[in-house]
Amino acid sequence: MSVGRALAVIPARGGSRRIPRKNIRLFAGRPILAWPIKAALESGLFATVMVSTEDEEIAQVAREAGAETPFLRSLDTADDQSALLDVLAEVVGTYRAQGDRFETVCCLLPTATLVTAERLRTGHDMFATGAFDSVFPVTRFPAPIQRALRRDDQGMISMFQPEHYSSRSQDLEPAYHDAGQFYWMSDQTCLDRTPTFSGRAGSFVLDETEVQDIDTEVDWRLAELKHQLLHPGER
Secondary structure, X not given: OOOOOEEXXXXXXXXXXXXXXXXXXXXXXXXOOHHHHHHHHHHOOOOEEEEEOXXXXXXXXXXXXXXXXXXXXXXXXXXXXXXXXHHHHHHHHHHHHOOOOOOEEEEEOOOXXXXXXXXXXXXXXXXXXXXXXXEEEEEEOOOOXXXXXXXXXXXXXXXXXXXXXXXXXXXXXXXXXXXXXXXXXXXXHHHHOOOOOOOOEEEEXXXXXXXXXXXXXXXXXXXXXXXXXXXXXXX
C-alpha cells in the first residue's frame, strides 16, 4: 500500500503520577522526550514530527528538541483516563480541520528512550508493504506464560495453568508483549479509534535489550543501563 505523507505524534501530557514530570525529566543528558523526537527526525520518514501536550513547559522542551507543537491538547484528552486513540483522533482531526492531511500516522510514546530511526523504518516498511491495519514492535516474554504463578495475600502460590506443571519450557509456545515504543497506522484508523490489537495487526520482534517500559524508578534505572549498552557515550 502507499503510505503517503506521514505524521509522527508523540503524546506527552504533564500529569504523570508515578514519576512526576516524567516526560521532561533528564535521561542520559537530555529531557527524556527528546530521545523519541531525535529518532523520528533522524528516520527521515515524517513530513511533521509533533508533540501533543496540554503543558506549556513540555511544549517548549519539545520545540527545543526539534518537534512542532502547532496546537495544545484539549483538557478532554489531557487526563490519565484518556485513551491514546482519543488523543490521536483529536490530533488528526485538528490537522484536517486546518486543511492539512496525513495519510499515515506513527504514534511514538514519549518515554521510548531506546527507539531508533532504524526500527521506525522497519515498522514503516512493513506497514507500507503488507496488508496491515497497524504495525508495532513486540518482544518475547522472558519466561513461559503457561507456567505463570499467582500469589495470594498469605504468600501461597498456585499455577494459572497447572496442566503445564511438567511441561518443558522449550516445548511451550513463545508469547510476546507490546514493546511500548510506537504504532504505525492510517489516519482513518486514528479517526475511527480502531483498537490497535484488533483486525490485521502486524508486528516485528525486538530483543529484550531494546525494550524497557518506564513506570517506576527501578524501570528508569534499567532503561538507563540498556541505553548505555546500546549507545555507549551518546548524549
